[in-house]
Amino acid sequence: MKIAISQMSTHSADFDVTLRRMIAQARLAKSQDADLIVFPFPALTGPDFGGMGTLDSFGQAIALAQVALADELEKIQISALVPLLIPAPFGTFQEVVFIKEGNIMPLRYASHALTAQEGPHGWMASSGQETMGFALGDITCAVVFNQEQLHALVESQTDLDILFYLQGNCFTTDDDSTVLAPALSQGLFVQDVSALNAWLVAVGSVGGYDDVVFAGGSFVMAPWGDVSMQMPSFEEDFRLVEVDPAFEGPLAHPEPVAPYNKNALLWDGLTLSLRDFLQFDKRVHDAVVVLDGTMASAALAALAIDAIGPTRVHALLVHTLDEAAYRDAKQLARNLRLSTDELTVRDAVIASRALQLDVTDAPMLDLLVAARLQSLATEHSALILSPADKTALALELQESGNTRVHAASYMPFGDVYRSQLLSLVRYRQSQSAAMPQAVLKRFTVPSLHAHYFENLCSSMGAEAQLSLVDSVLLSYIEQGMSFNDIVDSGNDAQLVTAVLNRMNASEIARRALPSFASVSAKTITENSRPINAGWEDTYRTEDEFKQVEEFYKKINDKLVELASGVDHTAKINEAFEMLRDVISSAVNDKGNENRWGTGPFSNN
Numbered sequence: 001m002k003i004a005i006s007q008m009s010t011h012s013a014d015f016d017v018t019l020r021r022m023i024a025q026a027r028l029a030k031s032q033d034a035d036l037i038v039f040p041f042p043a044l045t046g047p048d049f050g051g052m053g054t055l056d057s058f059g060q061a062i063a064l065a066q067v068a069l070a071d072e073l074e075k076i077q078i079s080a081l082v083p084l085l086i087p088a089p090f091g092t093f094q095e096v097v098f099i100k101e102g103n104i105m106p107l108r109y110a111s112h113a114l115t116a117q118e119g120p121h122g123w124m125a126s127s128g129q130e131t132m133g134f135a136l137g138d139i140t141c142a143v144v145f146n147q148e149q150l151h152a153l154v155e156s157q158t159d160l161d162i163l164f165y166l167q168g169n170c171f172t173t174d175d176d177s178t179v180l181a182p183a184l185s186q187g188l189f190v191q192d193v194s195a196l197n198a199w200l201v202a203v204g205s206v207g208g209y210d211d212v213v214f215a216g217g218s219f220v221m222a223p224w225g226d227v228s229m230q231m232p233s234f235e236e237d238f239r240l241v242e243v244d245p246a247f248e249g250p251l252a253h254p255e256p257v258a259p260y261n262k263n264a265l266l267w268d269g270l271t272l273s274l275r276d277f278l279q280f281d282k283r284v285h286d287a288v289v290v291l292d293g294t295m296a297s298a299a300l301a302a303l304a305i306d307a308i309g310p311t312r313v314h315a316l317l318v319h320t321l322d323e324a325a326y327r328d329a330k331q332l333a334r335n336l337r338l339s340t341d342e343l344t345v346r347d348a349v350i351a352s353r354a355l356q357l358d359v360t361d362a363p364m365l366d367l368l369v370a371a372r373l374q375s376l377a378t379e380h381s382a383l384i385l386s387p388a389d390k391t392a393l394a395l396e397l398q399e400s401g402n403t404r405v406h407a408a409s410y411m412p413f414g415d416v417y418r419s420q421l422l423s424l425v426r427y428r429q430s431q432s433a434a435m436p437q438a439v440l441k442r443f444t445v446p447s448l449h450a451h452y453f454e455n456l457c458s459s460m461g462a463e464a465q466l467s468l469v470d471s472v473l474l475s476y477i478e479q480g481m482s483f484n485d486i487v488d489s490g491n492d493a494q495l496v497t498a499v500l501n502r503m504n505a506s507e508i509a510r511r512a513l514p515s516f517a518s519v520s521a522k523t524i525t526e527n528s529r530p531i532n533a534g535w536e537d538t539y540r541t542e543d544e545f546k547q548v549e550e551f552y553k554k555i556n557d558k559l560v561e562l563a564s565g566v567d568h569t570a571k572i573n574e575a576f577e578m579l580r581d582v583i584s585s586a587v588n589d590k591g592n593e594n595r596w597g598t599g600p601f602s603n604n
Helices: 015-031 050-054 056-076 107-116 120-126 147-156 181-186 190-196 262-275 296-307 322-334 345-355 361-380 390-395 402-409 418-431 437-439 451-457 462-477 483-488 492-503 542-564 568-586
Strands: 002-007 036-038 079-088 092-101 103-106 132-135 139-144 164-166 199-205 206-209 212-215 219-220 225-228 239-241 286-291 313-317 339-343 382-384
Touching: 002 015, 002 199, 015 036, 015 079, 015 239, 050 056, 050 079, 056 079, 056 092, 056 103, 079 164, 079 181, 079 262, 092 107, 092 132, 103 107, 107 132, 120 437, 139 147, 139 402, 147 164, 147 181, 147 190, 181 219, 181 225, 190 199, 206 262, 225 239, 262 296, 262 418, 286 296, 286 322, 286 361, 296 313, 296 418, 296 437, 322 437, 339 361, 361 382, 361 402, 390 418, 390 462, 390 492, 418 437, 418 462, 462 483, 462 492, 483 492
Parallel strands: 002 036, 036 079, 139 164, 164 199, 286 313, 286 382, 313 339
Antiparallel strands: 002 239, 079 092, 092 103, 132 139, 199 219, 206 212, 219 225
């Protein structure tokens, strides 16, 4: 069977344009005798609807787009797999429709409908192991969206000829499978394919969609592990491949597995995300950046040039009284062939006097820089970019002033820790040594205003200090480790306390951040908390853990007793009374017997 694979980049829910491209590719595939064309998720709908998903008219538009595509594919006489996002009362869910001879079959819905015929028990038993399958002639096929569904299918020992892995997850550095083909060199997919004894056709979308980016990297693998075809990462592509389930191998000319380079993949992902963000409204926008001789500003300028080229990047040279940094900024601008404007010390003094500002105050200088950036953006119909990284968003917004950050439209490094950004800059420098070497050392370590931290780091270099702080943030945000787990893994409790308190204190400053690319398992904004929250995470003692365990045990025992009794009203009241007593003892607030003034735990 000949299969056409589309690795396309689109705009979310741009149905008319996307349908035209899909139909054109289907005609091309048919002209080369393809039996099936496979489109990537989320090409047709996009990966997220926002508020549009609640509109009936939007759901109707998705249905009409499927009907229009099915009508055209019937004329072309080719079948298709089309993954999409579907709005539902409970939110959204990923679906894939199999289109053949003008008929549309939603495979996920069909799987649930068939399971429902077995009754409630069958539905519950298989809800996490749905099988989205279809047949092309005598070839049996199935579809999965992610690793969890893939592993469940392997465990079910389903007899298959071809498995279609339609990448449903955006690119993140914490999940190697999101890059598809390069993940093969990390050992992913190979064992699953061998266990299934089926061909694997992995298809990924490519491009930036709002705050996420998809990596592409589509590939086809034979049951014995040979790769018959693979597409590049972060580039559009279109290929045809022959898949013969009866062939037992080996392939005459298998392709070498694509290398896995984390820094290269992340840099390319950020580059593509920035490029697509600068044309979010289908217009081509230029970019405005600051050059001040720091590592972060150099990284941003290089990324912008890689994304859209030097003629569309406009730099503001800022003189910060550091002559060496100013010289390096000017040298970098020349090396990157950037057009520049300047904000000199004299300019800053004149402007500050006119506005009655203190130019020696960092937030006031930040305000002047933001004003000049906005002027440049207006002049060039451009968008302002900020070099702020994840470390800055977590720990530095409160003290550094927010004007320049909030004046920006986009922060490409907003989900990248500073120690990680340093590695990215070194990777970029290895590809083209445009940055003066001193720039790579011009970065700051967040100040935690903790005497202990200063003593701890007195014998450590700046990079080691930075790695230490970032590792605590990574453990708490992405890895979801508790305070105790972070300390027990080798970090000092005072350090962890200082980092978390500093992060929590900056919560309100993070409420008006510009957009940034989400490339990790959890962004800093996903780790938000109420701005008036009084709780601070602390180290728990063994006695406190025992109190909590006893608390839940009492609740569970009482609920078991409640379920077996007959006087439910009396037992419910008794359970609430007991719950109030347990909580009061757990919080260890004996001096306030009337802690619960109202509600089910009060004395009222």
